[in-house]
Amino acid sequence: MPHDFNQQVIEEFRANKGRVGGPFEGGRLLLLTTIGARSGRPHTTPVAYLPDGDRVLVIASAAGSPKHPAWFHNLVAHPEVTVEAGAFTYPARAVVLEGEERDRAFARAVDADPGWASYQERTERVIPVVALYEITQGPPQVNASSMGEAIKVVHDAFRRELALIRDEMAKGGSTGSTLGAQLRVNCLTFCQGLHNHHTGEDTALFPFLADRHPGHAPVLARLREEHERIAELVERLRRAVGEDGAAGEPEDARAEVARLTAELEAHLTYEEEQLIPLLDAAAG
Known part of the structure; x- marks a missing residue:
């Protein structure tokens, strides 16, 4: 039965580019493919994850069972x-992760979702935390x-992450009065990802389109200007959440997320309306 359930989640995840319903709806989920320790065959498993800068963290909780999950x-x-x-x-x-690094990461997970603590209470094993580092092989x-x-898929991923951050802020974190440690990491990771995406567009995609569609220069100029405005809002959000561990004020952070959400959604929608037809025509 667990295999059948996982397979349904995997198929839904792939069909909807990361969107799933059921118990995983509204959460952060990825598909992790490992090579069987004994079989040598690939195995794919849906797992929850935590953003963590240039890496993601996954937790081998197995819902608090006495044994580590097979993927671990x-x-x-x-x-x-x-x-x-x-x-x-x-x-x-x-x-x-080992020692204090593991403990800090697990504490952040608990800060974001106390359910992780209940899993640890159910078992005598120390639940492992694993960092996944991308192996760079080009884009x-x-x-x-x-x-x-591709533009729409990437944009929708940003929309989903920003919606999750908004929801987490609306709940007030685990304490209700402070900006949680993991929520701060989520915000900063989102900011960095958005910066990287816009930098890639400015340096690669927009010059590509300008060369092939010179009549769209005003559109590309507007998009670059919007990138600059969004970068300012991202910097304001960085300061509001307390970059480098400084304490941030929850109300300030919520206000900055609201500003960024409004401007970013308008930008993404305009970019999709203007650029998707050009990109599809170029591929035709």
């Missing part, structure tokens, strides 16, 4: 894994069949 044994034996994150698929190197593979679809 697999990645210990074969640390090179494949991550499907909705918009992107990429190879990664798995590193099991990440976008899970899309065309350049136009």
Whole structure:
């Protein structure tokens, strides 16, 4: 039965570019493919994850069972894994966190969702935390069949993450009065990802389109200006959440997320309206 359930989640995840319903709806989920420690065959498992800057963290809780999940044994034996994150698929190197680093990461997970603590209480084993580092092999593979679809898929991933951050802020974190440690990391990771995406557009995509569609220069100029405005809002959010561990004020952070959400949604929608037809025409 667990295998059948996992397979349904995997199929839904892939069909909807990372969007799923049921118990995983509204959460952060990725598909982790490991190589069987004994069989040598690939195994794909849906797992929850935590953003953590240039890496993601997965927790081998197995819902508090007395044994580590099979995927954990697999990645210990074969640390090179494949991550499907909705918009992107990429190879990664798995590193099991130890000591204080593991404890800090697990505490952040509990700060974001106390359910992790209940899993630890159910078992005598120390639940492992694993960091997944992308193995850079050029640009990440976008899970899309065309350049136009790729833009929409990446944009939707940003929309989902920002919606999650808004929801987490609305709940007030685990204490209700402070900006949780993991929520701060989520915000900063989102900010960095958005910066990287816009930098890639400014340096690669927009020059490509300008060369082939000179009549769209005003559109590209507007998009670049919007990137600058969004970068200002991102910097304001960084300050509001307390970058480098400084204490941030929850109300300030909520206000900055609301401003960023409004401007970013308008920008993404305009970009899709203007650029998807150009990109699809270029591929035709």
